[in-house]
Amino acid sequence: MALDVRDSLKTAREEADLVFHGRVEAIQRDRGADFEVDSHLRTTFTVLETFKGRAAPRRVITTFEDMCTYSFDPGVEYLVYAHRNAKGDFHTDGCTRTQSANKASVEMASLRDATLPLRPVAMRRQHLSCTRCDVEAVARTLVCGGAESCAPSSGKASEAALREGRPFWEIHERGSGERMSFGVGRDGRAFQLERRPDDARVKRACEQRVLRRGCARLSLQSPGSEPRVTCVDPSPEEPLCDEAATRRASWGPVEAPPRGLCIWGRADAPVCEWSPETVPLAPGAPTRPGLVCTNGPRGNMFPCRVVPDVASVPSPREHGPDASGW
Known part of the structure; x- marks a missing residue:
């Protein structure tokens, strides 16, 4: 590339x-x-x-x-x-x-x-932050009120807890990378939790959710079976955590264009290597055209798009908590 x-x-x-x-x-x-x-x-x-x-x-x-x-x-x-x-x-x-x-x-x-686009001469990064949605943290809250010592069970221990009507939870990761959990909460209600979307479908940071289905009962299968559990008579999905609801964005300073690899699959929207080092743009240096980029969900690559002038990128205060437009 x-x-x-x-x-x-x-x-x-x-x-x-x-x-x-x-x-x-x-x-x-x-x-x-x-x-x-x-x-x-x-x-x-x-x-x-x-x-x-x-x-x-x-x-x-x-x-x-x-x-x-x-x-x-x-x-x-x-x-x-x-x-x-x-x-x-x-x-x-x-x-x-x-x-x-x-x-x-x-x-x-x-x-x-029959022309070629102008090279971006400057960059500005949008940093996204949020309260992370974690299946395990939500399960601990349902089963133990959020206590960190509330460990998941598995196999025979889960089966015994289910038979005896004791609160428990078990974590399971599907082949797609999607994490789910199931168990019985402190209120005696069976539940199944899922994190959406799975890792392969996440496009940027702070877009995952944890969804709950109530279950009339859980039917546990033998170890190694897929799926591990069946949620009998599930209720509609209910969001318990949504990262987008707490997403906040801030723009960094205008800086020099990316120093690492950029993959230009689209002429107006490359994916570039994220460098922790910020190289400020020299005073008076041109800022058009430029790249505005946001930190990605994983790895060291981040999505960008070409804009006429990075100096005029609006602030999150003017356009709400997420001014990226992506």
């Missing part, structure tokens, strides 16, 4: 044999000996605009089912970067800049004008 948006777009344009904007009309699965893999999809597009190469009014693009598979949807418009093989057939995949057209307006405008 390129550090600079201009490098990323220039490389993609130079390497592609065909670049066009089109609408998916049909998708057909095909198998044959002509390809190195057993299965591929043939997607037929109505071509709306051509940015490089020659695209007939209807064009068939092949996508292979491998680690870079790109999934198209019928009726949806896309910006497609395609490559031609020795037989003259065009193919694309998810490791190219092919993307939904509704996310590529800036990139398509650049292609129409």
Whole structure:
């Protein structure tokens, strides 16, 4: 991946044999000996605009089912970067800049004008904070009033507590990374807790919730079974914790653009490495165009978007607790 948006777009344009904007009309699965893999999809597009190469009014693009598979949807418009093989057939995949057209307006405008976007010359970070929603903390509150010494049980201990009507709780993590808990609270009511969304779907910090379902009773399965518990006659989900409700945002100072890697999957919205070091912008240095970025939910990458001028980013006081607009 390129550090600079201009490098990323220039490389993609130079390497592609065909670049066009089109609408998916049909998708057909095909198998044959002509390809190195057993299965591929043939997607037929109505071509709306051509940015490089020659695209007939209807064009068939092949996508292979491998680690870079790109999934198209019928009726949806896309910006497609395609490559031609020795037989003259065009193919694309998810490791190219092919993307939904509704996310590529800036990139398509650049292609129409045969120009490259300006490099961002400054950055401003939005820091998000909130009261964290934790399944275990909520379960401890229901079972033991929040006491830290209220440890979860498991296996036979959970089964014994359930038979005897004693308060208990058990934690379970599904394969998707979604954490859930179940048990019986101090009030004698059975419950099931879930954290939403799971880790794979979290886009930014402070957007998770903990939801509770009341259960007429719990049906515990044998250890190793999936799911571990069945909530019998569940009640509607009730939010017990919502990070968005306590989310607060603050803008940092205008600083130099990112020093680390930026992944420019979108020409107007890269994902960049988070550096704890703030490098102030020199007095009088330009601030347009720039990047505004918010700390992500995990890891050292954070989402950004390009704005005309980072010096004019509104403060959270003017636009509420979350001024990011994302």
